[in-house]
């Protein structure tokens with residue numbers, strides 16, 4: 001597919017708009033499978049080469065964007081991989097992207113989403129630099145305006161809203177196609193009109209190449225991470241919720257059994273989770289708040305481990321002090337002197353003071369962290385209220401899991 005043709009065209013657009021039928025009209029033969037049923041839509045990238053007015057034209061048909069399944073991961077991946085393949089497998093690039101729209105179906109929010117999606121995939125300027133709109137169902141247009149004398153051009157000028165915007169962005173490059181016509185003259189004239197627009201783009205612009213696609217990598221990555229964010233969020237919050245529950249259990253049974261070992265394991269788990277979320281974020285910043293949540297749990301675990309070490313240290317020092325006192329007492333007995341008074345009484349209180357200080361610091365820190373986590377939770381809740389949080393709230397009893405134990409130093 002990499003050999004350069006005189007003209008390379010890529011068909012894009014929503015399933016059912018008539019991409020394959022348009023490809024067939026351009027090539028003048030039934031090259032692509034075009035059908036009314038959504039079951040047999042183009043699922044892979046197909047290309048066909050033909051001669052149009054003596055010029056070699058390559059037409060590439062891609063899987064449709066914006067069909068009813070686009071919200072499903074499988075369909076998303078299929079479309080994205082298909083478009084990627086269409087670009088990468090044809091490194092010489094395309095002279096034009098034919099954005100296929102269907103006359104009669106309004107330029108809806110869904111169509112607008114399709115264009116937005118394609119901009120994310122190909123780069124923000126691809127519509128302005130490389131797109132030609134092919135409006136199919138030209139026969140319906142003619143039937144609707146029969147006798148009114150309205151031309152397609154004047155109809156375009158009357159349009160408002162999103163459609164007007166996209167047409168403006170395309171510098172008015174639009175052509176009406178009737179893919180069902182049997183009129184040879186009409187077949188030729190609509191294809192020739194399209195070819196004139198392609199030639200105009202050829203003269204004034206560059207091909208859309210692999211390099212242009214590389215440049216759009218940032219927006220494409222953003223699109224992918226944004227798409228996957230709800231799922232990553234659900235998985236991560238489920239894992240962090242379990243970690244918090246474990247931490248709370250360990251905090252309630254300090255210094256018992258393999259307490260330290262369990263804490264350390266939990267910290268390793270939190271660190272691994274942080275690394276995972278960080279790599280899933282792919283430098284886009286989309287998962288920032290999620291990373292902060294995991295970071296906060298990591299800090300709390302580190303603090304808990306620090307506390308554990310200090311407690312052990314304190315116990316050791318107390319044990320040392322007791323054995324020193326016992327030794328001093330026995331020496332005094334032997335030498336017959338009065339009992340020894342400790343030289344630096346305050347020094348012996350140091351471990352306890354240190355522990356109290358750590359406990360207080362921890363309490364203050366965790367209170368702050370809890371506030372921060374609840375804030376980011378509320379923020380996310382606003383964003384995803386229709387998606388995952390009601391589910392999480394019910395499934396993981398989130399607010400109670402988030403209420404970290406604060407240490408009461410007076411107890």
Ligand SMILES: Nc1nc2c(ncn2[C@@H]2O[C@H](COP(=O)(O)OP(=O)(O)O)[C@@H](O)[C@H]2O)c(=O)[nH]1
Pocket residue numbers: 014015016017018019020021022033034035036037041042064100136137138139140177178179180
């Ligand atoms: N009436 C009419 N139907 C069309 C036209 N272009 C495509 N169709 C029909 O629209 C349906 C979907 O076309 P298809 O090329 O498979 O769309 P794709 O999914 O975008 O490739 C098919 O039943 C086509 O026959 C057109 O210009 N006029």
Ligand SMILES: [Mg+2]
Pocket residue numbers: 019020021033034041042061
């Ligand atoms: Mg098709």
